[in-house]
Amino acid sequence: MLGNALRMMGDVQQFFVDTYREMGPAYRVRALNQAFVILAGERANRFLLEHGDEVFSSEESFGGLNREFGMRVHVLRGRPHRHLRKVLAGGLSRDLLAARWDEVVAETERTFDEWRGEKALPVVDSFQRLAAAQLSIALTGASSAGRFETLRKAFELVLDVTIAGKWPSATLKWPAYRRARAEILDFARAALEERQAFPRTEGRRDLLDQALDAVDENGEPYPMEVRAGMALQGYFAGINTLAYLYSFMLHALLRNPEVAARVTAEADEAPLTFERLRAMPAAQGLTLETLRVYPPAPGSARTVVEDFDFEGYRIEQGRRVLVATSVPHQLPEHFPDPGRFDIGRDFATARKASVYAPFSVGSHTCLGAGMTEVLSVATMAMLLRRLTITPAHPDRPLRITATPGPNPGKRFQVRVGGR
């Protein structure tokens, strides 16, 4: 049992990698008020992929989100889960992004123009606002900018209480939180009611359309709170993860000028149409390598529902488990010279072998992975075409912090100029 798991509140991925090297593929840690069994390495990923549905539940980790915001997909298992994933997949797809591409580009370019001249732009906060706006336009066709602070505060608090265990569950009774929650649920319901009152007659069906007329695996309509949860799903799952990825990509560009030069040259070659994004190997490599080195969600949290054996250990029912899915990203047997930032790696083979897993593996694997990969390529390419970025504090080293996903924190600031 390791006592110093406070490090899990900082650079979680490095903590997982260091402890894997020290302790092997299965060990226990105590973090704040909770004890976890950590499973790590290639076999752990394979185990999650092949047996996750049989032996794990996500209820203890994600039940709070389901109870508070109707986000049921995280906690379901088996057939009801597969069915709801299919429903959501239509509303979170890359094709939807393609259909709203011009609006997403316009919003992104407008945001970048506003950044021009900033001497110390807070990167994570600025990217959270941008990611929220992009997702909102792509998934619902409307802006959520007015609700941004409320959305961010309430979701981070629920995650800190339920997943990170930073605060006791009584925190969710605070009047300020209850007000924020009510405001978010009203926002989701109002968006659904407005769409119902004014149905769209053309264009691809989006997340609101899906949420409005989706039925469950038995053909029964989902209750209203689950529809609201569907409408909010992209914000919850996407704002921070995307913003942390964008922030780490920017950090990687500043640290690796030769990569920045290649991605900039590629971005400058021709206008950024949606079709072109699939044929930008340098920018795609930047996304995938950033996800390898700085995974924004480096583990999957579960509770054991059936005893099992793993690597010579018996893991008993009731234990909380963290599968540290991104540990293989740092092992030389899977990624030669893992300390080198190399955008030309063979990610496809590693992904197939489940040793490249920034979106986790198995039945709960990320439903926004396709959208993330396109949005991150596009966002960085647009940024490099319009702006020049230099560190605001060149001597400040990267200090990763977890809120609760790992990110470069408030201290990461940049100076922004035009091109």
Ligand code: HEM
């Ligand atoms: C860098 C960006 C992102 C990363 C690293 C990421 C990572 C992950 C991971 C690791 C999981 C699995 C959690 C678990 O095992 O319990 C997950 C699930 C999920 N993600 Fe993402 N995600 C990202 C962006 C997005 C976006 C933009 C969306 C929506 C547009 C999204 C929607 C979802 C959904 C709905 C699930 C739940 C799937 C299920 O439980 O069946 N994600 N994501």
